[in-house]
Amino acid sequence: MNDLRQPSPKQASALVSLWRQAARQPARLALCLVLMLLAGVLTSGRFLLMDQLLRLGFEQHLARVLPFFAATIACWLLAQFAGYVSATMGLQFERSIGVEVVERALHSMVRRQSTSLRPLGPNQAVHYLRTGLKTVGQSLRAALATLTQGVVLVFSLMAAFWLNPLLAGITTAGVALAVIVTRRHWVAQRRATTEALLGEREFHSRLSRLLEALPQLKIYAAGPEQLDFLAQSMYRQKRGEQRALLAQRRAGIETRLFASLAGLASIGVGGMLLTTGEISIAGITSLLILQQSIFMNLKQVVSSWGLAGKSGDFIEELFQFQQSEPQHPPADATPLAEPIRSIRCERASFSVGQIELLSEVDCRLVSGKMYGVVGPAGSGKSMLLHLLSVSSPVRRRELWINEIDSRDLLIGDLADRIALVTWPPLMVEGTLADNLRIALPQATDDELTAALSRAAFADDLQQLATAGGLQAPLGCQGIRLSVGQMQRLALARALLRQPDVLLIDDMLTGLDPESARHVLSSLRHYAAGRLVVVVLPQEAHADWCDEVLVMENSRVVAQVAPNKLSTIEWTAPADPGQRAA
Known part of the structure; x- marks a missing residue:
């Protein structure tokens, strides 16, 4: 004070x-x-x-x-x-x-x-x-x-x-x-x-x-x-x-x-x-x-x-x-007129104060592919997604978007094209539709239903039909969703925006195998023409991805095809179990 x-x-x-x-x-x-x-x-x-x-x-x-x-x-x-x-x-x-x-x-x-x-x-x-x-x-x-x-x-x-x-x-x-x-x-x-x-x-x-x-x-x-x-x-x-x-x-x-x-x-x-x-x-x-x-x-x-x-x-x-917003680029900043087709990191770091959370990250991600991120707890998987989201100011980075230095791009252009889904998701007092329309206020009911279906929430929506379906009240005065339902709802909200780059952290943990397969299938389909990066709690999920980024000690130690994971020396995560479906 x-x-x-x-x-x-x-x-x-x-x-x-x-x-x-x-x-x-x-x-x-x-x-x-x-x-x-x-x-x-x-x-x-x-x-x-x-x-x-x-x-x-x-x-x-x-x-x-x-x-x-x-x-x-x-x-x-x-x-x-x-x-x-x-x-x-x-x-x-x-x-x-x-x-x-x-x-x-x-x-x-x-x-x-x-x-x-x-x-x-x-x-x-x-x-x-x-x-x-x-x-x-x-x-x-x-x-x-x-x-x-x-x-x-x-x-x-x-x-x-x-x-x-x-x-x-x-x-x-x-x-x-x-x-x-x-x-x-x-x-x-x-x-x-x-x-x-x-x-x-x-x-x-x-x-x-x-x-x-x-x-x-x-x-x-x-x-x-x-x-x-x-x-x-x-x-x-x-x-x-x-x-x-x-x-x-x-x-x-x-x-x-x-x-x-x-x-x-x-x-x-x-x-x-x-x-x-x-x-x-x-x-x-x-x-x-x-x-x-x-x-x-x-x-x-x-x-x-x-x-x-x-x-x-x-x-x-x-x-x-x-004033504490990230520094605006110079007046001659390059507008991002086309969808994001690639993200490239060269010796990029992510730090808060004197604490370095990521160190010298090297990777190249292209549109049309789905990338998995694996590694032991504390290896920097979530921090990698924050680095790729670009809009977080606490970093030292060498990061290119469409081969353009991200520091020369308008922050607003990037924020509208990149979606980061983290845990816990934001839930507001209101209806199911209100929570979805946080991402896209003008979305129709049909668009909301389609997004929920892609996020493996269709069965849950049917169960909520007696409570009002899309108009079912959520929160303290309404229905309390399980952890798994909140995860899928957050994913549906991100899919509703249809960003060029979709970064998903800790969205599969807690899903039953059938729901996890449904979500991964939807993400795989969404990756056609877009770029998807998802943190994988289990190595078995890697088969759904085109390439896998292996994290260890705050570094990307390898970027390989899923069938090459067995050739990489790294500490595989233990099966975290299920929180709640």
Whole structure:
């Protein structure tokens, strides 16, 4: 966690980033700024008109009171209208810019999650993006409110100096002292609200991990220790909220104290000026009313600024999500205009930090063939698929797609043409069709049924007919699929996309022999004109492949035909048994 004793520099940089996003809509931003200035001018004009109205009332010029009264009311209404329109523009900024920022973070998250070695859980990801949309909108709205109230404050001080420079100086001194003295409370409030936000995120993250793990654990795994661990995050959130509220109240009390002191000083000095005829009773009254309005605006400015900056750390993370995307290729990047026909690795490596997971991999894969990957546990089979998927950024590689250096290709072109199926597959609350349409939202029911059939899920679909077939609900409130069914469903989802390259990791373990043969037959048929790489849990499955990559000690030690496997010295995997069909 960041040091919260002082406002994080990320808060300022996050707001700057948001204003840069707003600058991309110059017409709307210019209109918003004009409305802010108009609100400030009308507010100062209202107090000047009110001063004249009070003078006329004290001097009993009743015939002129009514026009000035109407003008004062009109000025107030116009100022309120300008503020309302400005706030409406702020809401439009919240919708457009907030959605844009979070949408980019969503694309970045999906791109990284698809091949990440340490992905976020789906509940965590949803909470992260939902909280991001809320905090971006809140910060933008608060920043615009700060600017609006700041403009009104400046014009109000200008009106005060127009009425009487000496009394305006007293008001300005009171405002400055209030800002200096109460600053520590606003800093404490921002620190506490940030702590509350972090506590909320921490609680949701811990709860999501626990709930995701429960189906694989005994129910008593959520014992007192686990619940105490969750409670720590809740206490942190509530402690932050209480401290923020206490700091806000203290700042409000001290601001009102300085407002009262400034008012008393103005009354005393105003009385002396009144005896010398330098100011009238109407002038003193107008300045006292204006002074209270200035201190009220000051409180709103500081409070809005605290709201605008409290989520700066979180917003900065959203921008870092986009910046941490894999480096874009140069402007002259080669577009991949045709299907992927070949993938070639030369001394390619795959590493995370200082840990090398693959070392100097050499292989050549061509379209129209099905490749198996065999090797003992921990030999790097899954890492090889991550290397071939290209979109994962944690690598040093020499890898060519269609004899083009992959670093010179657009990441989006590759991501749309390569599908990586890993375990465990993503399952969402919804129907069977909903889980399939994650890959292809526009797919018809016939296309979904065909994909399920190719993945040996046809019999399962018939069994689900009484529950709704494709509309059968899955998840906590519906049907719970077995491990084998989830594997086949994930495979059907990948086949639905019909990618040029299909990489399958750990999809055969747990299937009964008949289902495994059906899946391998479908993959063999799919490989006609495409490239399929599948991790094989048993050497016997290798006969379905055109060639086999043998992995050992994080290297590809051989690439041979299935009938040549017996000539290669390698450690064959033990029969893993079956998880569940």
